[in-house]
Amino acid sequence: MSQDFLMIDDYPKVQETVRPIFHADRLLPDRVFKKRYNFTLLADFDYVFTTGLIKIVHDNRFCDKTEKVLLSVRDPEPISYFHKHFDRINSFYFGTDITEEEYIKLLWRNPGNRNDALIFNSETVVWIPDNGRWAIWGERSREIAVIGIDDPAQAEFLLNEDGYWIDAETAVAEFAAMPYRDHKAPEDFARPLIENYGSRKDLERKLDEAGIRLKPGIWADE
Numbered sequence: 001m002s003q004d005f006l007m008i009d010d011y012p013k014v015q016e017t018v019r020p021i022f023h024a025d026r027l028l029p030d031r032v033f034k035k036r037y038n039f040t041l042l043a044d045f046d047y048v049f050t051t052g053l054i055k056i057v058h059d060n061r062f063c064d065k066t067e068k069v070l071l072s073v074r075d076p077e078p079i080s081y082f083h084k085h086f087d088r089i090n091s092f093y094f095g096t097d098i099t100e101e102e103y104i105k106l107l108w109r110n111p112g113n114r115n116d117a118l119i120f121n122s123e124t125v126v127w128i129p130d131n132g133r134w135a136i137w138g139e140r141s142r143e144i145a146v147i148g149i150d151d152p153a154q155a156e157f158l159l160n161e162d163g164y165w166i167d168a169e170t171a172v173a174e175f176a177a178m179p180y181r182d183h184k185a186p187e188d189f190a191r192p193l194i195e196n197y198g199s200r201k202d203l204e205r206k207l208d209e210a211g212i213r214l215k216p217g218i219w220a221d222e
Contacts, residue, residue: 004109005086005111006089006093010091011079011083011089014070017128020034020035021034021128021132021135021148022034022126029193030196031196032146033137037135039148039149039155040146040147042145042146042147042168043144043145043165044175045138045139045143046143048136049145052145053103053136055162056136056158057129058096061151061154061157062133063096063131064096065097066095067095067130067131068129069094069095069129071091071093071094071118072126072128073090075122075123076090076122078090086111088111090116092106096129106118123140124137125137125140133149134147134148142176143178144171155206155207159212160214160215160218166219167197168199169200170200171193172194
């Protein structure tokens, strides 16, 4: 079941979980992962924030039924903003058996000001499971979430079964271009994003090495 907003005493544990995985002082298009994952895939932030996350935690390639997942908002800042106003931090632990309805209610939970519920006020968010086999970094204004994974079976699920995850090069031409004028990502954002998170060729090579065949239609030019 989902939990309430965490208390200030929980913050050191949250930081101990986040710091080995992420460079918390960085933002996209920079490399936000400290840990080097074999695959990094991108999806639309709003999809991952809601339905997409539940698909992941309910799949046994990612989590077992007894695990917990940390959801931690990094912006607004947990201490100087959220704790100052609400005497809590904007983070939760929830079990992987959480239902989609329970998870959505968690996002809508009112900390004391309706506009500060996570569904509205969560610019930068991370999700990290107990097992550490994957992690997600999301930025709302960029409309991007990035997952880091090592297991080819997880990559196959996200690409072939879920179908909303893709390489950075393709993302830049699709949902990652949405925040910009004429739906075209600026070169000084697109180039480092692709360099840091992988081109279509990079992904194709890794999938070929892992013996994974993609379903037709994954890329728009097929």
